[in-house]
Amino acid sequence: AQSVTQPDIHITVSEGASLELRCNYSYGATPYLFWYVQSPGQGLQLLLKYFSGDTLVQGIKGFEAEFKRSQSSFNLRKPSVHWSDAAEYFCAVGASGSARQLTFGSGTQLTVLP
Amino acid sequence: EAGVAQSPRYKIIEKRQSVAFWCNPISGHATLYWYQQILGQGPKLLIQFQNNGVVDDSQLPKDRFSAERLKGVDSTLKIQPAKLEDSAVYLCASISRDRDNEQFFGPGTRLTVL
Numbered sequence: 677a678q679s680v681t682q683p684d685i686h687i688t689v690s691e692g693a694s695l696e697l698r699c700n701y702s703y704g705a706t707p708y709l710f711w712y713v714q715s716p717g718q719g720l721q722l723l724l725k726y727f728s729g730d731t732l733v734q735g736i737k738g739f740e741a742e743f744k745r746s747q748s749s750f751n752l753r754k755p756s757v758h759w760s761d762a763a764e765y766f767c768a769v770g771a772s773g774s775a776r777q778l779t780f781g782s783g784t785q786l787t788v789l790p
Numbered sequence: 791e792a793g794v795a796q797s798p799r800y801k802i803i804e805k806r807q808s809v810a811f812w813c814n815p816i817s818g819h820a821t822l823y824w825y826q827q828i829l830g831q832g833p834k835l836l837i838q839f840q841n842n843g844v845v846d847d848s849q850l851p852k853d854r855f856s857a858e859r860l861k862g863v864d865s866t867l868k869i870q871p872a873k874l875e876d877s878a879v880y881l882c883a884s885i886s887r888d889r890d891n892e893q894f895f896g897p898g899t900r901l902t903v904l
Binding site: 680712717718719720721722725766768776777778779780781782783 | 793794799821830831832833834835838846881883885892893895896897898
């Protein structure tokens with residue numbers, strides 16, 4: 677069975693600083709990987725996804741993530757964080773190489789200092 | 791296009807009472823999911839529908855939870871009787887047959903069981 681680990685429960689960065697959120701997955705085949713963001717009282721919004729091909733994927737809101745098979749990682753990055761990026765971020769892996777069943781990590785709460 | 795709609799947004803009940811949540815997916819989306827998100831955790835899949843049929847309900851506590859999608863459009867999730875540990879946000883998501891790469895999430899229903 678697949679699993680996702682987000683080792684950082686809470687991260688605090690200053691506005692304008694760079695950001696990296698870690699995600700490690702466990703899956704026997706080629707994974708489908710996702711990053712979602714959840715603002716308070718909101719549902720999850722997809723930031724980006726990796727299915728195949730270029731291991732560096734670009735998403736919305738200036739986010740990118742890099743798939744590293746050797747490290748079983750899919751870390752999310754942003755070069756300059758904005759105050760509006762404060763939210764909870766979830767990494768997810770698709771079962772059976774699809775998006776039809778997702779297993780989520782426990783999330784990383786991001787706080788942005790002015 | 792309109793997003794996934796859920797109601798109510800908030801519900802407070804006492805243990806052993808019953809409660810129902812409603813979800814209307816994006817028009818034309820054949821697959822619908824219910825997730826349970828406990829505070830501090832990522833969403834956990836409860837049940838997956840394809841049209842009006844159940845694809846996977848292996849993680850649904852069937853002694854107290856039930857769900858239906860009678861006409862293959864909107865869906866209802868019910869808990870009877872509720873326990874304290876059912877306090878969570880219940881998220882509904884849908885995915886289209888054609889866009890097999892993104893689950894669209896509703897805003898969720900926050901349930902508090904006292």
